[in-house]
Ligand code: HEM
């Protein structure tokens with residue numbers, strides 16, 4: 001009986017809140033509201049949201065479930081919010097699923113904006129850039145060479161390359177974070193993060209963010225998610241314990257050593273709390289989640305586009321041979337050489353534009369009342385930057401759906417796209433991601449010619465199950481060795 005009453009009461013309360021909110025908003029000059037309730041069911045949400053700009057302009061409101069959100073669909077409006085008015089737009093909505101995966105809100109990527117959050121971001125950024133300044137590139141180079149050697153052993157047979165990229169990027173982040181690249185550990189973390197992401201993105205979890213009272217119903221997927229989080233936290237805690245046991249003060253072997261020692265030194269503005277071990281814990285989780293499939297997926301898309309455009313692949317190989325000379329086994333393609341490899345650099349920019357692996361970024365939340373393009377944006381509003389939409393805006397990009405790296409080499413070309421977001425919430429992993437994508441593609445194209453495995457290139461349509469990430473449909477590639485490498 002009580003349950004029934006509760007079930008009836010909760011939707012009523014939700015509806016009352018909604019009406020009250022609507023009435024309050026009526027006094028403001030809000031962006032136009034898109035008709036309809038079912039936008040979330042659109043298979044390709046970023047493209048659908050871009051389509052709505054035809055009638056409504058680049059900024060509009062749309063209903064996602066019970067809440068209204070503001071969508072920004074152009075580079076200009078995204079930069080106005082995230083760069084020019086960054087403090088106003090630096091928050092994150094605190095949804096039930098965000099809270100569940102983030103251990104008492106000690107997370108960076110889904111954490112709300114606060115002085116403590118700022119200190120946390122600074123810690124992670126300096127862990128990546130400062131503590132790894134001299135070791136990041138050698139590490140990426142060495143692991144990429146090992147990767148190419150493994151690929152050499154499988155050359156000539158159809159290869160599901162996404163899985164290989166995913167293990168490589170996970171190995172790199174494991175080594176940077178924990179100073180360990182043992183196969184069993186990398187696989188354990190890799191599988192755990194894959195499970196976590198696929199469960200988290202399951203509709204029966206996503207719906208809890210939209211219709212929160214559904215969490216009072218039995219939900220086996222939710223139980224599974226909680227089990228995976230437990231497993232994740234157990235693995236991370238074990239690493240923390242090992243690092244604390246063998247720590248030498250004043251020295252760091254990896255990012256964990258660095259963060260454990262530096263967390264206490266970070267000054268938090270206004271004395272608002274202090275960074276704790278939980279923040280280091282969640283930093284590791286963020287690094288693994290952010291640093292594995294995003295990069296692997298960009299690399300897979302790059303391979304797919306090159307399979308569709310053999311002439312560009314040929315020109316890239318020609319550029320590498322011309323600038324770097326014939327390939328010597330085990331030699332690096334240094335990151336600083338990218339200035340001599342403009343076509344490769346432009347190709348990467350083009351892949352990031354057309355298949356930004358986080359096409360709708362992460363949702364932002366306004367920390368105080370603000371405005372965009374003259375429209376009022378109330379405090380506490382969820383904001384969705386449609387990065388992919390901005391990348392396909394035909395007011396800026398000529399024939400935006402075409403894969404044409406040369407567009408970045410032409411005079412007056414638009415500057416690079418916004419695949420990593422911008423402003424206070426910009427991706428902390430951008431420098432690492434750019435380094436990895438460059439080194440892996442350069443080494444791969446030096447060592448192999450990429451050929452379609454089934455006689456035809458893979459589909460360029462994203463898997464539309466998940467419109468919040470642009471994953472590829474599974475595909476295989478043939479790697480044909482370019483220069484015979486002497487066998488050891
Ligand atoms: C091609 C690769 C990648 C792409 C396209 C990408 C894209 C993005 C985007 C669009 C955001 C959200 C920005 C916003 O909220 O406005 C983001 C946030 C983030 N990314 Fe990445 N990312 C990539 C790789 C990485 C890597 C390698 C790491 C870690 C090593 C990483 C860690 C993070 C973290 C921690 C955040 C949250 C930042 C915050 O909330 O302030 N990402 N990324």
Ligand SMILES: *[C@@H]1O[C@H](CO)[C@@H](O)[C@H](O)[C@H]1NC(C)=O
Nearest residue numbers: 338339345346349408415416
């Ligand atoms: C690589 O290409 C992007 C996009 O055109 C450009 O902004 C950047 O300056 C280029 N970098 C180098 C090193 O040429």
